[in-house]
Amino acid sequence: MIRGMKKKLLIGLLTAAVVGSSLAPSVPYSEEFTQEVKADTPSAVTTRKAVTVQVNKTQAYKWGGSGADGATLYKKVNNNYIKGAGAATEGAKVYKINDPTVVSAQAVEGEGPTSYKWGGNGADGDALYKKVGNDYIKGVGAATEGATAYEINNPTEVLATEDGDPTITTSLQFSAGKYYETADSSIALTEDQWKGKVVDAVQSEASGSFTVYEKDTTKAVVEVTPSKDTKSTFSNTKIGSTSGTSAVIDKNKATEVTGDVIASDPAKTIKSVVAKIINTTTNQQIGTDITATKVDGTDNTYKFAFQTAEDSVKILISTVEEDLMITPKLTDTLASNVGTAALTSTSAVKVGKEFELKVTLAEGAKASDVTVKANDKALTGTEEDGVVTYKIPTTGMKDKELEIFVTGHRDNDGLDKEVSKNGSKATVNNTSAKDVSVDANSVLEAVKEGETKYVNALMEVKTDNTVDTTALKKEVEARTTVDTKLKLAGCIDINIYKEVSDTADGAATATTASTAVTSLQKPVVVNYFLPSEALNKSGYKVLRYHDTIDEITTTPNADGEYIEVSGGKLTLHVKKLSEFAVLYNDEAGTTPEVNPTDPTDPTNPTDPTTPDAGNTDNGAVTPANPAATAGATTTKADEAKKAPAAPAPAKKLSAKTGSPKTADYAVNSLLALLTGAAGLFGISLMNSKKRKDEDQ
Structure with missing residues (x-):
């Protein structure tokens, strides 16, 4: 009976194993594991060095x-x-x-x-x-x-x-197979060829010389070539200090190889670059594979280092390509009185697909108040019921990250352009109302500081992309030439005029403010909205020409002047008025602040290659709740205006039918094993009942 139970148990377990394995799909071997090490039959090329043979003839x-x-x-x-x-x-x-x-x-x-x-x-x-x-x-x-x-x-x-012939001596003696006619000769000189060179050297003179080549045992010949199975293209190869696909290098010394690697399809990207060092004499690989790394600051340049003790090696370069998946990075400096912006999905998409951005306009704001840029191109949205929708293409992209900039301000950022207080008034004439803002209250306070009479003040402010003041222009050009990472964001021209009256009515009824104010006793506050190319940089400063060149930074100067940088806004606190040049260091920084992606956000799945169920045919991702704020990497100018996160949507089924995930294999196998065990338990119960019946 025990043997029978063992037999039935074995049959049940085998059945369960077969059922479980049949539920898992057949997974082919990866190209990385099946690719053979292949190299063309090498030519017998070794590096040679020139040797001079001195010849002397004695009569x-x-x-x-x-x-x-x-x-x-x-x-x-x-x-x-x-x-x-x-x-x-x-x-x-x-x-x-x-x-x-x-x-x-x-x-x-x-x-x-x-x-x-x-x-x-x-x-x-x-x-x-x-x-x-x-x-x-x-x-x-x-x-x-x-x-x-x-x-x-x-x-x-x-x-x-005996015959009176001259005696000839040489500095080197002939050795079979050692010397060659040229640096790349494949056949060594014969003894007769050597003697001919000796005689020719002293044909008409008592001494002479000739040059031959011998193997330089300290050097190796290297050739870099793509593997036969590699579809990627290679260019701009450099071996050590030599440009090209072949070079002579020092043996047993680390040599760096660099080159550009381009995927075979614009929709693909390079996953890995591997080098195999092949001995061209034996056609066998030396050592293990070497994985190349991307050179910092480049799009497609890779590098690796190697060394060899062989006379000649060939380096086979192979690559693994994968679909280029684009992840959005949203930098949002949209003013809160204009609206809120959010990506409808932060899942990575393939090249050619689209991202969708929705801007919910604040009351009174217009679509024209919003600027959206991606890939250095301004995009136009479609407005419906106070929501502006932007389709952001990824066609032709080569980077894995797409920077999307959302900016926008109302005229003068909604600040007061005119204010009257206690018989004095101030007016702001802002001709660049989308790029700079000034509160008329700040102007009035600055102009009134130290003034006992009534004042009528006018500030004129505007921005430009170039510098007008000659001295300031030269200073900017000099600095950006010396430091190539220093860039000009733009210029701000600030002028204040005033009229002073003994009476409030006189100040209020004054039609002009014609007296120029070049210096103030209290700083006036001017807000400059940084252009998209100047966002998220590592350092900012402002230059001004006011009799001399001054530099204004985040540290107050002797006059108490300084700048603040928050989000996409640079705020000047200045007393001396003139033209100001805003400079930034063109390196990634932490300004504005960046909100990292929330790994628990269901809109940012761990499997970016699985498309959302809401994907439309044109590649735009449409969420169940369009007003949801995505969990993308987002920069906000005003932390207080963040849109609330949308509730987590119901878990979606995989759109790839017939392709269960790895976790499903384990579940299915477990179910099969449990099914087999249940069957065996049922058989055991039936046998037990049968034995009881027989005993009765």
């Missing part, structure tokens, strides 16, 4: 006759010079007698300047020789008074050869 003379210059050769036997006759050893030392001097010998010590004592040194210390036949015999014994004798003047030592 030789034939023994037993005249040499090449016709001189007679002598052997030196003891102290005598014997003219060549008979055999001589090849290469033996022999001498040329260079015009011996004829002198007169005396039996006794010489008394004249040309007389020499025979049998010893003459007056000048030279030994004397008698000429016996063709030989010169050094003086010994008696000599006839006044006999002819000879001085041997520095005989030249030369080489004797």
